[in-house]
Amino acid sequence: MISEVEKKDFYQALIHKDPCYEGIFYVGVRSTGIFCRPTCSARKPKVENCEFFKTAEEALLASYRPCLRCRPLSHPNLVSPLVQLLVNAVEKEPEKHWREADFDQLAVDASTARRHFKKRFGMTFVQYARARRMGLAFQKIRSGDLVINAQLDCGYESSSGFRDAFSKIMGAPPTKKNAQLTLVRAHWFDTKIGPMLAIGDEKAIHLLEFSGRRGLESEIKELRHKLHSAIVPGITEPIQLLAREIQLYFEGTLREFTTPLYMSGTPFQQEVWKGLQSIPYGETRSYKEQACSLQKPLAHRAVANANGRNKIAIIIPCHRVVRSNGDLGGYGGGINRKQWLIDHEKNNILEER
Ligand SMILES: [Zn+2]
Structure with missing residues (x-):
């Protein structure tokens, strides 16, 4: 629900890396499949490749992956190691159905993790993992295999994750x-x-x-x-x-x-x-x-x-x-x-x- 006026405004903020817009919007870059915070130091995308979101969850559901440079899922001035640990764990196995019980295996206290996540992104870790998993499944529907292959070429290692996330939700295509x-x-x-x-x-x-x-x-x-x-x-x-x-x-x-x-x-x-x-x-x-x-x-x-x-x-x-x-x-x-x-x-x- 972002108007054309907002889009123009957000794009200007993005070009100028305006810190006032931190937390106001996230930008998904269609050509790379990555989403960033407004102040990211990476080269700025062309306007036609930008998709804007007001929450990180929406960006995830639209199949975007958090940028490794600006880490849109961590507070700009306070990268919580706990949050980073959890985000990394999901990126390793994005197709996995993460549950509260998985915190134990990561040696993380569930209630602390929930608090950290909720405070930073307005969603719980389980919600985050779900949004990421669903986003990956949607990606195939959205853009077909081409974009996925392009992303793999960009150096994302979890190729099986891309395929599995889709078939876990949508079923394996028939032989x-x-x-x-x-x-x-x-x-x-x-x-x-x-x-x-x-x-x-x-x-x-x-x-x-x-x-x-x-x-x-x-x-x-x-x-x-x-x-x-x-x-x-x-x-x-x-x-x-x-x-x-x-x-x-x-x-x-x-x-x-x-x-x-x-x-x-x-x-x-x-x-x-x-x-x-x-x-x-x-x-x-x-x-x-x-x-x-x-x-x-x-x-x-x-x-x-x-x-x-x-x-x-x-x-x-x-x-x-x-x-x-x-x-x-x-x-x-x-x-x-x-x-x-x-x-x-x-x-x-x-x-x-
Ligand atoms: Zn970035």
């Missing part, structure tokens, strides 16, 4: 033996409020989520197991249609989607999701109203849970459900995005009047 299996494809596209991941086959869409969505990794794994299929980077017809429709939605010119969807869930979940699709563009409902319209006035908690299990963001508009007191309630893609989507739709309706 020749079972190549006749239908493949499920994953595609990545950017929106005004952050990148989205789409998963679909030749018939319909299975998943559409913001890349930083809570629980995305388990959603993908669940989907993979249900479909008995690996997920490989690529585009199918429904994904192509989806990308076009999402673009028009963000431009404010599309309200009703025609992209075919698979809504796989329990009968109750399916009912809830169909109900969501009947909330008109630009309007909101409370969880209670939603439950009432399903003739289940007492089930608003169960309804809220089913909303949370929705795997097709925006098109199944769970963002249109808020608390009855006006609070936004939860949103897997983050509360700021929910607010943005609600405002976006309301503004478009107003403009029309």
Whole structure:
């Protein structure tokens, strides 16, 4: 969610290595796959190769690796050896599913580590490791193998990490033996409020989520197991249609989607999701109203849970459900995005009047 004006401002700050911008933004460099702090001493990238982020987590999820020179994951004046130790451990095995218990093996006290990490980057070590792992898996979907090979040429040693991170989350691509299996494809596209991941086959869409969505990794794994299929980077017809429709939605010119969807869930979940699709563009409902319209006035908690299990963001508009007191309630893609989507739709309706 970085405006064009901010981008220009950030780029000037980057060129001038302005220390006032420390902690305000991070810059990902597309040609190298590395992200830096504003004051990095490395040669400055061309503006068209820059991607700006407000948090380190977003940069990691967008597949960038922390720069070895400016160490964007350490405080500029106080490089915590503990934090560095943990970051290095993750870089050695980025595909690993790091857990709290791993601290013991690194001879690090878990609660100290959590405090240090949280204080510096606003995320825990386990969150950091997850963002890095997911980022590596997304990288293949984002840019294909070319960029990965380029990075390996730049001297990153963990080549197996790059491959493993992808297949651990997306499944190993089929061998020749079972190549006749239908493949499920994953595609990545950017929106005004952050990148989205789409998963679909030749018939319909299975998943559409913001890349930083809570629980995305388990959603993908669940989907993979249900479909008995690996997920490989690529585009199918429904994904192509989806990308076009999402673009028009963000431009404010599309309200009703025609992209075919698979809504796989329990009968109750399916009912809830169909109900969501009947909330008109630009309007909101409370969880209670939603439950009432399903003739289940007492089930608003169960309804809220089913909303949370929705795997097709925006098109199944769970963002249109808020608390009855006006609070936004939860949103897997983050509360700021929910607010943005609600405002976006309301503004478009107003403009029309
Ligand atoms: Zn740097």
